[in-house]
Amino acid sequence: MKNIRILGSCVTRDALEITTDFKLIDYTARTSLASLATTSRKDPILINNIKSTFQKRMVERDMTKQFWQSLEKSQNDIIVIDLIDDRFNLRLFDDGSAHTISSEYKIAMKSQSQNGRIVKSSSGEFKSLWETGLRRLKRHCDELKLNKIFVNCAFYQPTGDHSIDSSINIAEKNQYLREAYLKLEGVFGRQAMIEYPEEVIKADVDHKWGVAPFHFTMETYKFFLSELLKKTSQDL
Numbered sequence: 001m002k003n004i005r006i007l008g009s010c011v012t013r014d015a016l017e018i019t020t021d022f023k024l025i026d027y028t029a030r031t032s033l034a035s036l037a038t039t040s041r042k043d044p045i046l047i048n049n050i051k052s053t054f055q056k057r058m059v060e061r062d063m064t065k066q067f068w069q070s071l072e073k074s075q076n077d078i079i080v081i082d083l084i085d086d087r088f089n090l091r092l093f094d095d096g097s098a099h100t101i102s103s104e105y106k107i108a109m110k111s112q113s114q115n116g117r118i119v120k121s122s123s124g125e126f127k128s129l130w131e132t133g134l135r136r137l138k139r140h141c142d143e144l145k146l147n148k149i150f151v152n153c154a155f156y157q158p159t160g161d162h163s164i165d166s167s168i169n170i171a172e173k174n175q176y177l178r179e180a181y182l183k184l185e186g187v188f189g190r191q192a193m194i195e196y197p198e199e200v201i202k203a204d205v206d207h208k209w210g211v212a213p214f215h216f217t218m219e220t221y222k223f224f225l226s227e228l229l230k231k232t233s234q235d236l
Contacts, residue, residue, distance in 0.1 A: 005026040041093060151185070157216070
């Protein structure tokens with residue numbers, strides 16, 4: 001069984017729930033390379049306003065940028081990146097720190113005043129921060145001699161529910177993803193990219209987490225796992 005770490009979202013995590021080939025040992029979600037390019041700013045009061053233990057942990061990891069510390073423990077582990085949680089905006093503070101405004105963060109911060117300003121995920125400023133985060137990731141991977149880096153190149157898919165699809169703005173989000181995946185390929189190489197045929201990646205209207213353009217079918221997850229297994233088996 002191969003140890004795996006995720007910097008991404010449920011897109012990758014859900015796939016790992018149906019396999020015994022990989023063991024998930026670290027999961028960083030509700031964040032982005034843009035957020036990871038900024039400095040730590042922990043807000044205990046806001047964190048305590050979140051009821052779910054998992055959501056509390058993810059928001060705290062985003063605030064503290066704990067991913068960088070976890071990366072130092074990776075050794076021979078596989079690291080998979082996906083960018084679905086790049087959809088969240090940032091709250092950027094004057095001291096250069098930032099929080100990802102995930103769904104759970106947004107609900108928790110309603111009960112307290114917040115300074116800082118919003119940086120939209122579609123903005124040039126967000127993309128500039130993201131590229132800074134990517135350079136830092138590459139530098140850390142080189143320093144730690146980590147070379148088992150893979151990118152889950154998932155794209156948003158129509159659900160058939162017009163209200164959901166239009167609110168997500170699938171075309172705009174996918175254009176962002178296309179540009180970002182090219183940048184990741186430029187840094188980590190073609191061999192790092194796990195791409196899907198159009199007929200394989202589909203939204204699942206019966207998904208356990210509900211209908212969303214990034215909740216996929218079992219066929220989608222199985223394809224990802226088969227590709228990841230092929231790529232990682234080549235190293236044996």
